[in-house]
Ligand code: NAP
């Protein structure tokens with residue numbers, strides 16, 4: 001009997017490819033470039049990146065798209081749903097890694113550890129010298145979460161022992177959480193001096209962290225983004241950091257990756273990392289396994305493990 005054909009367009013984690021090749025006929029190509037016969041055979045897709053409506057429409061027998069990552073903004077899940085195609089993502093298995101990264105980024109931003117290390121490596125530590133005291137401290141800060149879902153809550157849990165005050169803005173209040181809730185992002189920004197953004201890329205979150213929000217955080221304010229660069233007006237951010245309207249920023253994600261604006265690169269009060277929050281071998285392996293297990297779940301029992309909200313079946 002012939003194996004089920006699974007398409008893998010673009011770059012993919014090697015563990016996904018290795019596991020898929022055990023049980024499926026894996027075709028590594030773009031959906032829109034396939035010959036008709038091959039396109040007709042594809043029933044599943046494993047993707048780390050974009051899979052748009054045209055790609056979905058190019059595969060008439062498609063049943064499931066397994067996306068690598070918890071954010072699935074690159075996959076047209078609404079269009080997939082209209083065609084009865086299941087979309088899955090990789091939630092939860094990366095929560096701890098991303099939360100650890102967020103704490104690291106926050107501390108690096110506030111206490112300037114990367115700059116201090118560069119200062120040392122550049123041979124500046126001589127008798128009688130010392131790296132300048134950091135202008136900011138985490139102590140006594142009021143941290144506002146823009147987004148407090150699976151990952152946001154893990155970050156908040158890690159911050160509790162740091163004895164900071166924690167508040168949040170989301171569209172709906174979570175009564176299970178004891179933190180102060182702000183129904184608007186503006187209200188949150190007015191109340192806090194430190195903001196951590198961990199919201200998905202949606203039409204509603206586009207450039208919502210704008211000049212007004214950054215001004216409200218203030219000259220001693222710190223902004224950290226581990227969600228999506230889409231959420232931030234980067235021009236306004238660079239201007240606020242440069243003028244001193246905002247104190248410092250720690251960014252793992254950017255509007256047009258991998259293009260990081262020169263204005264941000266030039267700023268000493270910005271800590272920049274290349275979208276690495278989930279980027280450890282164990283966590284990426286767990287994400288890879290979940291991609292494959294979603295496909296196996298669908299093809300073996302009609303039950304994907306972690307379907308996204310738009311998808312027509314529930315796991
Ligand atoms: P999640 O559990 O779905 O949480 C999303 C949070 O954002 C919820 O609290 C949600 O609350 C809030 N939210 C959504 N839309 C909003 C809006 N318009 N205004 C205000 N709040 C809004 O997702 P997660 O697993 O925590 O992941 C969050 C995002 O992080 C992912 O979608 C991905 O883009 C990003 N991420 C980045 C990395 C990285 O490598 N840097 C790694 C993993 C994830 P309400 O629904 O009540 O509004």
Ligand code: 8YV
Pocket residue numbers: 048049068069070071072094275276277278
């Ligand atoms: C990954 C992420 O870097 O899960 C997400 O939403 O942004 C990251 O964990 C990305 O998905 C890998 O392509």
